Amino acid sequence: MGKQRVLSGVQPTGNLHIGNYLGAIRNWVEGQKEYDNFFCVVDLHAITVPHNPATLATDTYTIAALYLACGIDLNYSTIFVQSHIPAHSELTWFLNCITPLNWLTDMIQFKEKAIKQGENVGAGLLDYPVLMAADILLYNADKVPVGEDQKQHLELTRDIAVRFNHQFGQGETILKLPDPLIRKEGARVMSLTDGTSKMSKSDPSELSRINLLDPPDVITKKIKRCKTDPVKGLEFDNPERPECNNLLTLYELFSGKTKEEVITECQDMGWGKFKPLLTETTIEALTPIQTKYKEVMDDKGYLESVLAEGRQKAGAIANQTLEKVKKALGYSVSI
Ligand code: TYM
Numbered sequence: 001m002g003k004q005r006v007l008s009g010v011q012p013t014g015n016l017h018i019g020n021y022l023g024a025i026r027n028w029v030e031g032q033k034e035y036d037n038f039f040c041v042v043d044l045h046a047i048t049v050p051h052n053p054a055t056l057a058t059d060t061y062t063i064a065a066l067y068l069a070c071g072i073d074l075n076y077s078t079i080f081v082q083s084h085i086p087a088h089s090e091l092t093w094f095l096n097c098i099t100p101l102n103w104l105t106d107m108i109q110f111k112e113k114a115i116k117q118g119e120n121v122g123a124g125l126l127d128y129p130v131l132m133a134a135d136i137l138l139y140n141a142d143k144v145p146v147g148e149d150q151k152q153h154l155e156l157t158r159d160i161a162v163r164f165n166h167q168f169g170q171g172e173t174i175l176k177l178p179d180p181l182i183r184k185e186g187a188r189v190m191s192l193t194d195g196t197s198k199m200s201k202s203d204p205s206e207l208s209r210i211n212l213l214d215p216p217d218v219i220t221k222k223i224k225r226c227k228t229d230p231v232k233g234l235e236f237d238n239p240e241r242p243e244c245n246n247l248l249t250l251y252e253l254f255s256g257k258t259k260e261e262v263i264t265e266c267q268d269m270g271w272g273k274f275k276p277l278l279t280e281t282t283i284e285a286l287t288p289i290q291t292k293y294k295e296v297m298d299d300k301g302y303l304e305s306v307l308a309e310g311r312q313k314a315g316a317i318a319n320q321t322l323e324k325v326k327k328a329l330g331y332s333v334s335i
Pocket of ligand 1: 007008009010011012019020021022023024042045131132135136144145146147148149150153186187188189190198199200
């Protein structure tokens with residue numbers, strides 16, 4: 001039996017932060033030898049909220065370069081850009097026509113983002129999860145490694161696939177049901193300024209997140225100013241101390257130590273001692289990524305060739321699924 005397939009993606013909206021890295025990309029890298037991997041830059045999703053046309057292309061390259069810088073290895077993985085493959089938009093249309101509207105209005109992320117948009121909320125934002133379902137289903141993905149916030153979208157993807165197969169499969173599985181791959185540690189990295197809310201690209205405060213490309217002095221400043229509490233000693237999993245749990249988890253993940261090792265090392269520490277330790281560990285973990293990122297960005301030709309190859313490989317698989325879907329729907333198909 002061949003390897004199982006993995007598909008995941010990140011939007012080219014703003015800077016990637018350590019939540020995106022620890023919740024998603026790090027897990028892609030760690031599991032990549034085990035799977036046949038497809039990682040896309042989801043630039044069609046990026047325009048579901050107001051975007052800047054002047055930076056979209058550069059932001060897309062930045063994310064692709066960061067995938068490579070974080071350790072995505074082309075021997076095991078394919079990197080591509082969502083908008084390069086028209087099958088994503090096309091399958092979205094087909095799936096739209098079988099997705100009940102109330103499934104979409106029930107999505108937590110839609111509700112949260114729609115509130116922020118007010119009256120300007122576009123139909124694309126409502127449709128965001130159907131496009132995501134198309135991304136996944138086109139590749140017959142077995143596993144989708146994401147952060148905790150995407151769990152509901154994965155459930156919707158499965159529901160859409162079940163509905164499609166039931167309505168049009170005639171007993172055959174046309175669209176494969178994917179499983180989410182959500183690692184407990186890092187699945188929900190919290191804001192540095194409020195341990196009860198998720199670290200997010202859209203938080204207006206830069207101090208709330210550490211970006212993968214933040215230089216050491218910025219990381220130092222952000223950790224120095226991050227929210228803590230007046231309790232003595234440090235501990236995991238105390239619901240009264242969300243900031244403490246979040247910062248210790250960051251230390252655990254960036255240091256590569258086990259939770260037990262972190263408890264032994266840090267339980268008697270005060271913030272004055274812990275913050276510099278976390279700062280140094282974070283900088284040490286991010287520096288190699290930043291160095292590699294610069295190398296990749298300096299060689300635009302290489303990056304373009306990676307994406308061109310990705311487009312070919314991913315496009316071939318996506319088109320096959322699209323043809324199967326069209327045939328099942330009753331369209332006359334050319335292959
Ligand atoms: P995006 O760009 O918003 O997020 C990218 C990934 O980062 C994870 N993430 C977090 N993980 C832990 N803590 C956080 N604070 C945090 N913030 C974000 C997200 O869960 C995600 O895994 N809808 C997807 C993009 C997408 C996609 C797909 C993913 C489009 N098509 C197909 C998988 C498969 C998203 O959230 O992007």
